[in-house]
Amino acid sequence: MDNLTPARVVSELDKYIISQSAAKRAVAIALRNRWRRMQVEGDLRQEIIPNNIIMIGPTGVGKTEIARRIARLIDAPFVKVEASKFTEVGYVGRDVEAMVRELMGYAVNQARARLVEEHQEAARKVAIEKVLDYLLPFKKTAEEPSEEDQERMKRSRDKMRKMVLSGFMDDKEIEFEQGESESMPFEILPGMSMEILDINISEMLSSILPSKPGKRQKSTVANALKVITEREVNRLVTREKVAEVAKKAVEENGIIFIDEMDKIANAEKHAGIDVSRSGVQRDLLPIVEGSNVPTKYGIIDTSHILFISAGAFSMAKPSDLIPELQGRFPIRVELNSLTEEDFVRILSEPENALTKQYTELFKSENVALTFTKGAIAEIARFAALANEKMEDIGARRLHTIMNTLLEDYLFDMPDPKLKKVRVCKRFVTEKLNRVIKSEDLSRFIL
Ligand SMILES: Nc1ncnc2c1ncn2[C@@H]1O[C@H](COP(=O)(O)OP(=O)(O)OP(=O)(O)O)[C@@H](O)[C@H]1O
Ligand SMILES: [Mg+2]
Numbered sequence: 001m002d003n004l005t006p007a008r009v010v011s012e013l014d015k016y017i018i019s020q021s022a023a024k025r026a027v028a029i030a031l032r033n034r035w036r037r038m039q040v041e042g043d044l045r046q047e048i049i050p051n052n053i054i055m056i057g058p059t060g061v062g063k064t065e066i067a068r069r070i071a072r073l074i075d076a077p078f079v080k081v082e083a084s085k086f087t088e089v090g091y092v093g094r095d096v097e098a099m100v101r102e103l104m105g106y107a108v109n110q111a112r113a114r115l116v117e118e119h120q121e122a123a124r125k126v127a128i129e130k131v132l133d134y135l136l137p138f139k140k141t142a143e144e145p146s147e148e149d150q151e152r153m154k155r156s157r158d159k160m161r162k163m164v165l166s167g168f169m170d171d172k173e174i175e176f177e178q179g180e181s182e183s184m185p186f187e188i189l190p191g192m193s194m195e196i197l198d199i200n201i202s203e204m205l206s207s208i209l210p211s212k213p214g215k216r217q218k219s220t221v222a223n224a225l226k227v228i229t230e231r232e233v234n235r236l237v238t239r240e241k242v243a244e245v246a247k248k249a250v251e252e253n254g255i256i257f258i259d260e261m262d263k264i265a266n267a268e269k270h271a272g273i274d275v276s277r278s279g280v281q282r283d284l285l286p287i288v289e290g291s292n293v294p295t296k297y298g299i300i301d302t303s304h305i306l307f308i309s310a311g312a313f314s315m316a317k318p319s320d321l322i323p324e325l326q327g328r329f330p331i332r333v334e335l336n337s338l339t340e341e342d343f344v345r346i347l348s349e350p351e352n353a354l355t356k357q358y359t360e361l362f363k364s365e366n367v368a369l370t371f372t373k374g375a376i377a378e379i380a381r382f383a384a385l386a387n388e389k390m391e392d393i394g395a396r397r398l399h400t401i402m403n404t405l406l407e408d409y410l411f412d413m414p415d416p417k418l419k420k421v422r423v424c425k426r427f428v429t430e431k432l433n434r435v436i437k438s439e440d441l442s443r444f445i446l
Contacts, residue, residue, distance in 0.1 A: 004074060006032050016069050016352060017062045018345045019336060026053050026333040027070055030306055037304070038252065049303070052288065052328055054261065054318050055310040057335025060394025063310040067257040070308075076253035077107035077246070083309070084263035086280045096283040100293040100300055103254050107246035108297055115237040115245065123232035127225050128164055134174045134224070135160055170222040178217050178227075243297040254305040258284075262311030265320040281322045288328045338394050343380035346395050347371075354402050365413040367421055374425030379405070382432045389436070405431055 009028035010021070017024065030051040037048045055063045064080070071078035081099045136157055145153070163169050219227070264277045264284075287293065290303030309329060318332060338346070347355055348371075355371050362369035383397040403410075405428060409421055 002035070004031065004035070009070075009073065012073050013066060013069055016350045017065055018349060019338065019342050020057075020062050020066065023055050023057075023062070023066055023333045023335050026051075026055075026331050027066060027308065030308070030331065031070070031074060034253065034304070034306060046303075049290075050306045051331050052307040053309070053331040053333060054329045055308065055333055055335060056313045056318065057310075058312055058314070058337045058392055058394060060392075060396040061335045061338055062395070063335060064257075064259060067259075067308055067310070070255070071257075074253075074255075075110075076255055077103050077110060077250050078255045078257070079103045079106055080257040080259060082259045083280065083284075083311075084260045086264070086283070096280065096287060097293045099256055099258075100250075100287060100302055100305075101295045103256060103305070104246060104250050104295045104297055104300055107250045107254065108242055111245040111249060112237065112242045115242060116233050119233050119236040120229070123229045123236060124225070126232045127228035128161065130228050131164060131174070131176070131221055131224055132157055132160055134176050135164070135169070135172075135221070164221060164225075167222075170220060172221050173218060174221055174224055175216045175218050176224045176228070178215050247298055247300060251301050251304060256305055256307050258307060258309040260311055261309035261321075262313040262316050265311075265313070265316035265318070278322060281325050285322070285324055285328070288325065337392055340380050340384035343383045343395070343398060344376055347376050347379060347398060354398055358402060358406060362409070362413070362421065365415075367409070367413060367415075367418050369421045369423070371423045372425060375423045375428050378425045378428040378432075382428070382436060385436060401432065404435060 006025065006028035009031055010024045013024045013027075030053055033048075033051055037045055040048065055066070057063055067080060071080075079099060079102045081102070086096055136153075138153075160169075217227075264280045266277055287302050288307050290301065292299045292301055294300075307329070318326060318329070321329075347353055355376065359369045379398070379401055383401050386401070387393060387397050405423070409418075412418070
């Protein structure tokens, strides 16, 4: 996080998302401000509230994509929820607080993975010493071993340690004691939906199939090292420790992305029909304003969680949200609808550009796929045209167009006679003209 300056965040986002610089900047600043807050000393730190953001823009222009990339970029707990989910009638169990529990669940897994890695080496050291105890059992004698004996034992232990470390002893069979397994690492509380439980399968298995304490198991040294290391890691990385680290990560760095925020705003203020929408807003308010949410890992204070919301806001406007909620989302950024020039860049520049994706897919069938510049310009032209003639679905249009364009190949491959496909302008024009000419056809295909 230290080196994630706003400029760095924007340049990372630039690798995947074309245009939309206002949104990228806003997100980058909000992220950095949280880091800045942590550098503030004293009481003021508590006072600094997050720069919650509303991203406003038509469909398919990169709102969700920005959030998704941010999530990968920063090492912070992140969840994406759909605001409209909370309004669905009869949707049981999905209360608004679930998003915080989900975030905590994510953070717990993240923290556990990190702690396990951190303790791996120490645990392995312990495991090696334990294995040495089994390889060179200490013979009990009536009297204290002489200094000379002790010295000799230490020497042979050092020698043996070298052999174990080098892997020389890996296949040797030993009999070692299985430890006591930990208590059940998770419990299912009534009323919790499965999605908010983070179940770690290996943890589950190890607790369901406990080895009786004191029971001896025959295995190779390599396996014993593995088993004992794992056991030591589990001893070092306790549930409490994991919860503590996760709680801090959520409270200081957590991000909740609320998609389809416009769906809970009331365009017209008539009573009745939209009760559930303002209801959701009212439910949301305390979480966004900062409140304590109980989770199975402890109470989470949501005051400094960053909320990024997004929506088309074509019918309802951000000003249709209840005032208290508006106030908690001070940053508004608009994303532009995408132009033909944007499409040219989106098709070729991002690291995950569609042309690159299809090239790799073709490669798996031993076909070299290339696109000429003219072809890309033509695809972009058709995408813009289709968005204009029908509905503007933004960059999503490129997916349908590319698929229409390449469908025959995608069906015919593998074909031993086919080694190369060069998509040129004429190919695109011929293929797509037919479709776009007929409104009916294009409605179905593009
Ligand atoms: N500016 C952009 N640059 C590159 N790719 C983009 C851009 N905008 C959208 N895309 C691509 O288009 C697809 C849809 O974008 P995204 O999911 O971000 O839409 P959205 O703005 O969240 O729309 P909606 O309002 O429908 O949720 C994604 O696959 C994304 O990669
Ligand atoms: Mg979206």
